[in-house]
Amino acid sequence: MVNADILDLFQEKDFLRICAPMVRYSKLPFRILAKRNGCDLCYSPMIMADSFVQSAKARRNEFTTCTEDSPLIVQFAANSVSDFVNAAEIVVPFSNGVDLNCGCPQRWAMKEGYGAHLLTKPEIIHDMVRQVRNRVPEHYSVSVKIRLLEEDRKTIELARSLEFAGVTFLTLHARTTQERHSPIHEDSLREVCQSLKVPLVANGDVKSLKGAERLHAETGCKGMMAARGMLSNPAMFRGYPTTPLTCVQDWINISLDLETIFNCFHHHLVFMMEHIMPKEERRIFNSLKTKSAVLEFLEKNYGITYEPGKSGLSSANDIIICDKSSVREEMSAGAFFETTVQKDESYDDTLDSLGGLYN
Numbered sequence: 001m002v003n004a005d006i007l008d009l010f011q012e013k014d015f016l017r018i019c020a021p022m023v024r025y026s027k028l029p030f031r032i033l034a035k036r037n038g039c040d041l042c043y044s045p046m047i048m049a050d051s052f053v054q055s056a057k058a059r060r061n062e063f064t065t066c067t068e069d070s071p072l073i074v075q076f077a078a079n080s081v082s083d084f085v086n087a088a089e090i091v092v093p094f095s096n097g098v099d100l101n102c103g104c105p106q107r108w109a110m111k112e113g114y115g116a117h118l119l120t121k122p123e124i125i126h127d128m129v130r131q132v133r134n135r136v137p138e139h140y141s142v143s144v145k146i147r148l149l150e151e152d153r154k155t156i157e158l159a160r161s162l163e164f165a166g167v168t169f170l171t172l173h174a175r176t177t178q179e180r181h182s183p184i185h186e187d188s189l190r191e192v193c194q195s196l197k198v199p200l201v202a203n204g205d206v207k208s209l210k211g212a213e214r215l216h217a218e219t220g221c222k223g224m225m226a227a228r229g230m231l232s233n234p235a236m237f238r239g240y241p242t243t244p245l246t247c248v249q250d251w252i253n254i255s256l257d258l259e260t261i262f263n264c265f266h267h268h269l270v271f272m273m274e275h276i277m278p279k280e281e282r283r284i285f286n287s288l289k290t291k292s293a294v295l296e297f298l299e300k301n302y303g304i305t306y307e308p309g310k311s312g313l314s315s316a317n318d319i320i321i322c323d324k325s326s327v328r329e330e331m332s333a334g335a336f337f338e339t340t341v342q343k344d345e346s347y348d349d350t351l352d353s354l355g356g357l358y359n
């Protein structure tokens with residue numbers, strides 16, 4: 001793990017290009033792809049802090065990294081100070097920062113006191129940040145990802161209190177917990193940014209480098225975080241309007257060298273190629289069931305073949321887990337994908353609806 005100081009990173013650039021935390025998707029192979037295609041900083045998917053602390057199996061399944069996977073922020077969902085602190089202590093040697101998810105609006109999370117529910121308990125978030133800050137090294141980043149509160153004044157109050165508690169930076173998904181697909185509130189981003197000394201990262205509908213540059217100019221935010229935009233085009237921060245085939249080739253080499261399971265391997269290709277493939281071709285591609293069928297299809301239609309070893313990574317030598325035994329990454333099947341994308345052949349805009357998986 002490179003000992004990158006996240007605060008230094010913010011100072012080196014006009015704004016940081018950031019790959020968002022994404023359950024099931026922002027895992028190790030995708031983070032490597034993102035880094036090699038213009039991202040400055042990547043997040044792990046949200047990990048449940050309590051099971052991560054209690055179970056070696058959860059640690060093996062939920063988190064893998066490698067030397068190249070840096071700078072990296074590990075995001076946790078926690079509803080107690082002790083879970084967040086204990087989980088953070090485990091990942092310190094393997095990452096450059098921890099982040100607390102205070103943005104997840106899903107019903108289960110709200111009910112259990114995770115994610116956006118914490119926005120109603122600012123004193124708990126404050127305490128979590130303060131206590132983690134006291135237990136991790138000074139250079140190690142502590143951050144929180146929040147959503148807008150009903151009034152900017154309240155968001156600013158919360159942001160300032162977290163600054164006071166010792167966050168390294170904050171991320172603001174510029175929608176309220178109730179809002180789903182409405183346009184983001186750029187004015188609020190500007191207001192919150194201006195009221196903080198720590199850097200603010202903007203999130204919501206960042207889909208291209210031009211869009212990121214514009215939002216940076218409009219709001220002054222020091223980071224631009226993209227989720228669906230990155231899935232759809234992992235080279236977006238390089239300025240490409242759609243995924244270049246070189247990026248698809250990179251994904252084939254990285255994900256297969258790291259022995260990524262089929263669903264993850266295939267889902268990412270489906271997202272990346274949504275705007276490259278004509279509709280009929282996409283219908284066939286989306287329903288493929290094996291790695292060899294996917295490779296055959298890509299070779300025939302795009303001249304892309306797997307080049308073993310070309311990524312420079314090896315599942316046997318390079319993957320690090322925060323446990324003693326060495327295992328490969330495992331990924332869950334992706335219920336959303338199976339129920340919605342594969343079954344609906346006329347499905348036209350996969351990624352716009354993908355937000356439904358998390359939002």
Ligand SMILES: Cc1cc2nc3c(=O)[nH]c(=O)nc-3n(C[C@H](O)[C@H](O)[C@H](O)COP(=O)(O)O)c2cc1C
Pocket residue numbers: 020021022023024025044045046075101103104145173203204205206225226227228229354355356357358359
């Ligand atoms: C598939 C998917 C998974 C997500 N998982 C997480 C997560 O683990 N943690 C989190 O804070 N936000 C998560 N989000 C929300 C995104 O990080 C982001 O806040 C939201 O999608 C808005 O950004 P966008 O417009 O760039 O997609 C997820 C979003 C998607 C689409």
